[in-house]
Structure formats: C-alpha cells, structure tokens
Amino acid sequence: MIKRIALFLATNLAVLVLLGLVLSVLQGVFGIQLGNQGTLLVFAAVFGFGGAFVSLAISKWVARTTTRMHVITQPRNADEAWLLATVGRHAQAAGIRMPEVGIYDGPELNAFATGPSRNNSLVAVSTGLLRGMGRDEVEAVLAHEVSHVANGDMVTMALIQGVMNTFVIWLARVVGGIVDGMLSGGRENRGPGFAYYAVVMVLEIVFGLLASIVTMWFSRRREFRADAGGAALAGRERMIAALTRLAQTYGHSTLPNQVRAFGISGNVGQGLKRLFMTHPPLAERIQALRDAA
Secondary structure, three states: OHHHHHHHHHHHHHHHHHHHHHHHHHHHHHOOOOOOHHHHHHHHHHHHHHHHHHHHHOHHHHHHHHHOOEEOOOOOOHHHHHHHHHHHHHHHHHOOOOOEEEEEOOOOOOEEEEEEEOOEEEEEEEHHHHHHOOHHHHHHHHHHHHHHHHOOHHHHHHHHHHHHHHHHHHHHHHHHHHHHHHHOOOOOOOOOOHHHHHHHHHHHHHHHHHHHHHHHHHHHHHHHHHHHHHHHHHOHHHHHHHHHHHHHHOOOOOOOHHHHOOEOOOOOOOHHHHHHOOOOOHHHHHHHHHHOO
16 A cells, blocks of 8 residues: 555655656746746746646546557457446437547556547446456446546646646745755855755655645545446436445556556555545445445
C-alpha cells in the first residue's frame, strides 16, 4: 500500500518538478522578473495547465500502450460481443458517444475509463474481472465506468490538476523570491541566487504533496457519483453486488500509475494514508448506495 501511494505521488511530483525546472530555465532566458507576479502567474498557468491537458490528450494512447490491451473492433467471441453491446447500451442511455472498449491482461478484478472528452473515451476491463464476476456484476462495473465518462470526470480531474500545478509552481517561486531577497539583503538588479532555486525545488515538492491531498479528495468524491450513475444505469442491487464482490476479492492492482486513479478499485488506507487515497473504502461506497435507496 505505502509503495503504491509513494510511487503515485512520486510520479506526479516528478512531472511537477520537471515543469518547474523548465520554467526556471525560461525565467532566466526571457528575464522574467521575480517581482512581476502577474507575468510569473501566466507562465505558471501555461505550464501547469499545459502539462495536465497534454496528459489528458494522450490518455487513451497511454492507457492502450501501458496495459497492452486488446481494443475490440470486431468481436472475436460472444463475450466480446456482449461487452460491446453492454457498453453501447449504457453509453446511449447516458447520452454520450460510444467509447472504445478494451480488455487488458490483469489478475485483479478491475476496470477503468479514460479519454480527453465525453465523446472520445475508452472503457477497459481486466481479464480477471471477466473471469471473477458474473455478467450482472460486470454490467454494473461497465455502467460505473460509463458514468465516469458521462460525468466528464477525466476533464474535471485535468482542470483540478492544472489549477493545483499552477499555484504550486507560482507560489513556490513567490516564496523563493522572498527568501532569496532576505538572504541577499534586499539588493536589487541581481538575478536569482542559489537559495532561490533551492527553496523553489523544496517547496514544489512540499506544495505538490499538499495539492495531491486536494486532488485525491476530489477523486474519492467522483467515485460516489459514478457509483450512483452506475446504479441508475444497471440497477442499484447490481451495483451493490459488484462492489461487494470487489470488497471480497480486491488485491494488488496491476494497473499502471497513469490510469490507476481511474480504476473502479483503488488504494485503501487509514490515518494520514487516507488523505492520499484515490478511492473511498468499498464499504463506504456500498453503504452510500444503500442509504440512497
């Protein structure tokens, strides 16, 4: 558990620090003044949102590549035909264009949805899910994933990540400029010193961790919404049955970090680890569906 959370956070922080380094180089090249916070904020927004939306734009390609999934174009058997028909039926009911449908090799019971928009998406299931669940339960899982697409969760997550990235990059440089100015005695007409870059690097990591808490909070909230959407599309009892089966059998996820947050099951934890959970505990999700009945 700790390794999965640490790897997920490390990946996001590495991207954030890389964006920050590129901005620092450009800051020196173009002479962006530390005191001109408006210009700095614009640059931070370009890099913060740019990174998030590039990730969103290539999300389907990344998912297909990292999981080595088989995307169903022509069904090879009755199970694949059923998958296409079921996703198509849910997509029509949810008012979205038919997503691509894929199967990836993984022993765990899991599925995910990704894509740059509601009408350009991908829904994928693991081979373990198809082996370990009945069709009613698989249908509920597919309905959950289609609900993620219909709710626009991928785009919203990118927007939130862009806002978080922007303020992490900007605020780290504001504080870094203040610290550097204090250490230099407030002298003007000088470029940023070593202290500035050191402080910025450390603060990007610290602020990035804090930003991850906000992002993970939203990630957990969207799971409840997708469960409710899945219940509306496939039936409440089927959704509860699917989550109950997941609670009984869920183990280590083999999904790559790039799409793990979009799986129907995710990391669990207590205490401080709960702040970095991508998914709420399955017991809470099941109870929320029962309470809504």
